Amino acid sequence: MSNSFHIVVCGGIVPDPLQTLEPAIGPNGPALKNELLLPHVLDPWAAHALYEAAHLAKAHAGSPPVSKVWLVSLAPKAKLQQVMMTVAQRVPFELVAVDGPSGGFTDSFDVAEALAGAIEGVPGLDRARLLLFGGWESASRAAGATMQMVGERLGITEQFQGVDELTVGEDGSLRILERVEGGQHQVSVCSGPPAVLGWATGNLPEPANSPQIGMQNMRLMMSALQKAKPARVGAGCTFASVALPKQQRETRVVKGAGVEEIAREIVEWVTAE
């Protein structure tokens, strides 16, 4: 049998974490200071999922029906377009854009509804071969529940979160390593798609930029952006209270620090009041 997949990756965009990010209260609730100025990146958790998807699609290209990757993204169109100029050079995929606020995890329910709706509208998507990928978490204001709700809306009951590895058996079964407590992995096997995989970090490095892949992705990207439907996310949502974590840490780069020293600092930080 053909082990080819239709892989849909859900991935939003977030302010580039290298920039100066300062929490602030904006007119619509918690925001970042000067958020308009900030360049954005694909949510790093979703980016891992995208690289894993592309790797899987390449490894299981299949003879028709072939494997294919879609990236479904809810974000402001202009910012999404900028992010795509970097991401689209990395791996082949087709973009499905939904126009809405970035950091759209303000309300996971609305986000899940918008994403599920966009996925249901993907032409030619074979739900029997569908693997729904995304970040287990998000570098945005995450609730950690979005992928699960998207899966439920699409009627996918096989769900895995904190995934670090996916292996496809000769019989088409999926062997999945999920992170559990104590630095261990839980190993699960399911008979095959459809399934939801919320990725942790995976094992793959960031792919190199490829001009050819960029050109190939770009052929359909502009029309996808132009066709992006607006989504209502977080309307009516209010914030009763907002607080920053008590433990905050100044980032420093120290080369050659010993493991003991690093461990001691982390323990001090975690246990600090």
Add this chain to the structure above:
Amino acid sequence: MSDRPAMEVDIVCVGFGPATGGFLHTIAPRLAEMEAPPTVICYERADGLAFGVSGVATRARGIRASFPELDPSQIPMAAPIHEEKLLYLLDPTGASRRSVPVRMLDAIAGLAHDNHAVELPWIPGFLRKDGGLVLSIGQFNQWVSEQLMMTGAVQVWPGMPVAEPLIEKGAVLGVRLADQNGEPGMDIRAALTVVADGPVGPVGRRLDEHFGVPPGFERNDWAVGSKMVVELPSDCPLAPGTVFHTIGFPEPDIFGFFYVHPGNLASVGIFVPSWFDSPVRTSYRYLQHYMMHPFLWQYLKRGKLRSWGAKSLQESGRRGEPWLVGDGYARIGEGSGSTNVLSGSGVDEAWSTGVQLGESVLDLMREKSPYTGENLKRTYVRRRRESWLDKESRVAENARNGFQRGFLTGLIGMGMAGMTRGRVTVHASRRASQDRVRSMEEYFGRRIPQPEISRIEKQCHTDGVPLHDRLMDRLGWPPIPFDGEMLVSHQDALLIGGKVQGAAGFGDHVWFVDREMCELCRRRICLEMCSGEAIAPAKDGGAPVFDREKCVHCGACLWNCDNIQFAAGGGGLHSAEN
């Protein structure tokens, strides 16, 4: 057969800055109307399109012509200039190196100073930026790229350094991308290559090597521009659009600027020129002393560092203009000698060269004429020669000659050139930047006894640190009172301000050609002036070492030493606020 991958496009642009922005903005709307538009691609070395650096107070004539309905409030950090001052800064530290005539000037200026600064009663017309804009180059580039990509007619790809042009039989046939992860970079073949990779870009330099340079061409004058973006204290009274140009401090040769953006942000920076003959011409510590000058400090105190960056500026202006066109290529922007060194303006001029090339390319498309040197000459070069840009650059051509003979002669020379529209200038022999630098004894001999210089030198070698801090300490520059907010160490400025990162997959882009020569070199200006401390002393006392994770790609090493190779590489600054 070569296993190097290749790809065909119609037009390839090297580097995304204001010049390429002007070019693409001019052609994109027309391409969007075509049924089968040509493929136009731009490759930018930096990891994002907003990671440029420049302090920008510009008349914006070219930019406003491209955007007739321009609303500055739509560009983050942009504001119309509403107040402009030219200030002479006195030396409150007593450590600045001032000649007898400068001391006399100080004495006169000191009679009526405010916080050790004297506002000049009048700003010459050639310096004024009437009706202009204060901009963040990063935010401006990001805003332009958004407009461009929404047209869908052009593609701008960041994170893709271009290694060199492809030259065959006297024509440029495209570019070769830098190698990545050990894989050979792709050849991008194009009918037209638009070269806009700045004054230290490898593609422009390779063209100069291959095709030679026009008679009279010289690029002896350079500067390192180093700046911070600061969040001003909430009670700062300065309004957005306030512009201070300064002269006189931290050293007379070092010019400075202070531009106020909306959102309580300000760009504060200095230019350390190649005619500043110090063998330890560091910019970072001078920048901190500049910011702590009492006049500026009254506004900056309790501020917070948001961003930092540095770049090389090609200060020869029109004298550094290479061949602008040839078969299959055209050059625009700062690397094409467009900077006006009299008005100290480069961004709007660079933008305008891009517009001129864009209009010319549209002409050639309509004619269905190929991009030969002759065709580009009769369209692009002709447009450029007939424009305000070229006329003003001729006026400016020799305006800075006087600085070769000293600070005051330089100021007088600029004034004369400006007042007479370039007819009267100071004559001076110009030397290559690396030949101007004096020895330790020549430069510091009058203020530090020779045996002490040797002792400091030896101790620095033993400790594996550059000389500049200790020499500045010895000369009486006060220590920097680090506060962790704005006054931070150079390395913290890289991390907190510039967000400097090395990009994965690329090799070292700086290397020492003859390492034995480095081992014998006593001057070692490479590690004294390095904007990011990326070039550092070797622990074993041998040739310096290069750490690409700290490099901001300013290229100052290139014009300070001819034993250094500076190639295409990834990474660098990651701040979008510069």
